[in-house]
Amino acid sequence: MGKAERNRRTITRERIAAQQAAAQRAEQRRKALVAGGTVLAVLALVIVIIVVKATQAPAKTAAPVQNATWAQEITTVPAATFNQVGVGASAGLKSVTGAAPLTSGGKPEVLYMGGEYCPYCAAERWAMAAAVSRFGSLSGLHFIHSSPADGNVPTITFYKSSYTSKYLSFVPVEWYGETEDSSTPFGHVYLQHPSTQQVALFNKYAGRAIPFLDIGNQYVLPGVSYLFTDIQNLTWSQIAAGMQDPSSKVAKDIDGAANVISAAICKITHGQPGNVCTSAGVTAAEGSV
Numbered sequence: 001m002g003k004a005e006r007n008r009r010t011i012t013r014e015r016i017a018a019q020q021a022a023a024q025r026a027e028q029r030r031k032a033l034v035a036g037g038t039v040l041a042v043l044a045l046v047i048v049i050i051v052v053k054a055t056q057a058p059a060k061t062a063a064p065v066q067n068a069t070w071a072q073e074i075t076t077v078p079a080a081t082f083n084q085v086g087v088g089a090s091a092g093l094k095s096v097t098g099a100a101p102l103t104s105g106g107k108p109e110v111l112y113m114g115g116e117y118c119p120y121c122a123a124e125r126w127a128m129a130a131a132v133s134r135f136g137s138l139s140g141l142h143f144i145h146s147s148p149a150d151g152n153v154p155t156i157t158f159y160k161s162s163y164t165s166k167y168l169s170f171v172p173v174e175w176y177g178e179t180e181d182s183s184t185p186f187g188h189v190y191l192q193h194p195s196t197q198q199v200a201l202f203n204k205y206a207g208r209a210i211p212f213l214d215i216g217n218q219y220v221l222p223g224v225s226y227l228f229t230d231i232q233n234l235t236w237s238q239i240a241a242g243m244q245d246p247s248s249k250v251a252k253d254i255d256g257a258a259n260v261i262s263a264a265i266c267k268i269t270h271g272q273p274g275n276v277c278t279s280a281g282v283t284a285a286e287g288s289v
Helices: 004-035 039-055 068-075 079-085 119-132 197-206 234-240 249-268 280-288
Strands: 107-115 138-139 143-144 154-157 163-166 169-180 189-190 210-216
Touching: 068 119, 068 138, 068 197, 068 234, 079 249, 079 280, 107 197, 107 249, 119 154, 119 249, 138 280, 197 210, 210 249, 234 249, 249 280
Parallel strands: 107 169
Antiparallel strands: 107 210, 138 163, 143 154, 169 189
């Protein structure tokens, strides 16, 4: 890897880390204001809420959308496109040492934990869907947006999806939905409840943040692969189509991240299937895992 490429990846990681840190600081400030507000402030807030509700209809979460064409595009990105993109703009993964392999159903497991409200999860799901689809069949996808208060980023949800593969188990857990609920740790309603083992892995590796991606307990995602603002103002159709175009910013973000995830998956499947794991795109991404 050349010096220019190392510098580019360092800058990408720093930009992503800065975006996440800013979001975390904003969330901490919001919680501090709520926790430390005076009775007068609370009463004033209640009055404002009553006035607003009396004059304005509440924002509603849009219903999930199904579209076979878009789903086909994101789960069947051509090998030539992946190969041309290579590592793209992806920030890469972090290796884990000394951990017992993560498996399910007798196959290595890829575990994802996230929330439908989350803009970082919104960005990452596109790459995960493209990556795992190279090793099996992903179906039942629905198109949603992250919470209107959290970027309103176009994305897919793995909730109620299904996956089959002879090489891999893909276990997605959409932990939280979009509706706010101050009683939960992430301030949103529970959608799917993770197992005790999944929570233990999250607590050990995730740094108390979502999205959490664990690839066989050998690689984890240290944050996100690319900036969600890159796709924030696009439509589902534009993103799906952009993933087919190796010259697009969308492909460099999403397909590049999918190549990195694929390279990590190839490590836990011992290079299977060969046509994926020896492809130029995956080979180029091996240095990022």
